[in-house]
Amino acid sequence: KAGVTQTPRYLIKTRGQQVTLSCSPISGHRSVSWYQQTPGQGLQFLFEYFSETQRNKGNFPGRFSGRQFSNSRSEMNVSTLELGDSALYLCASSTQGTGELFFGEGSRLTVL
Amino acid sequence: AQKVTQAQTEISVVEKEDVTLDCVYETRDTTYYLFWYKQPPSGELVFLIRRNSFDEQNEISGRYSWNFQKSTSSFNFTITASQVVDSAVYFCALSEAVNYGGSQGNLIFGKGTKLSVKP
Numbered sequence: 005k006a007g008v009t010q011t012p013r014y015l016i017k018t019r020g021q022q023v024t025l026s027c028s029p030i031s032g033h034r035s036v037s038w039y040q041q042t043p044g045q046g047l048q049f050l051f052e053y054f055s056e057t058q059r060n061k062g063n064f065p066g067r068f069s070g071r072q073f074s075n076s077r078s079e080m081n082v083s084t085l086e087l088g089d090s091a092l093y094l095c096a097s098s099t100q101g102t103g104e105l106f107f108g109e110g111s112r113l114t115v116l
Numbered sequence: 117a118q119k120v121t122q123a124q125t126e127i128s129v130v131e132k133e134d135v136t137l138d139c140v141y142e143t144r145d146t147t148y149y150l151f152w153y154k155q156p157p158s159g160e161l162v163f164l165i166r167r168n169s170f171d172e173q174n175e176i177s178g179r180y181s182w183n184f185q186k187s188t189s190s191f192n193f194t195i196t197a198s199q200v201v202d203s204a205v206y207f208c209a210l211s212e213a214v215n216y217g218g219s220q221g222n223l224i225f226g227k228g229t230k231l232s233v234k235p
Binding site: 047054060098108 | 151153158159160161162163166207221222223224225226227228
């Protein structure tokens with residue numbers, strides 16, 4: 005069974021640009037969550053989608069947005085990038101009710 | 117508010133030593149879940165265990181064991197006879213109860229403990 009796939013794995017952007025990250029969950033998983041990981045703040049929850057609906061959102065500014073498609077694939081977008089957005093962005097998928105998250109290897113974003 | 121504290125930032129041991137990673141949590145919920153995840157250098161978090169708040173039985177899985185004590189709000193993780201492959205960052209996490217239709221992807225993570233096992 006293929007794991008969670010995130011693309012791209014690495015990317016470099018400059019301040020003010022925007023970025024879109026993609027996540028393909030494990031087949032059959034309908035829940036997708038996104039996390040930001042930085043050395044200072046650790047792992048922080050961004051948002052969760054289930055059946056194309058945002059079910060929960062963390063404490064991040066509106067520049068961070070996401071969506072989920074009918075095939076459960078998810079994207080997150082960060083607009084007007086800031087230096088502080090440099091981080092590893094992790095996507096996780098899960099089946100309903102288990103609470104066990106399966107993580108991808110992440111997309112490492114560097115903002116210059 | 118929910119909070120997870122992993123007081124040990126880094127631990128270094130020699131292979132075959134036993135090591136315990138501490139986790140203390142705070143929550144007002146009476147029903148909740150606790151997790152441990154391992155993050156190797158590749159970056160992908162790997163699920164190790166989930167424990168619900170009503171199950172205080174200790175669990176053992178091979179060289180891994182977990183001690184859950186509600187009285188002290190702790191969920192500690194012990195690796196017996198550590199190996200070099202155990203070197204990673206270990207995260208403890210907390211979530212509200214998983215109900216059908218309710219949030220299950222919102223985990224509160226501790227800051228992690230970096231374990232280095234030297235040969």
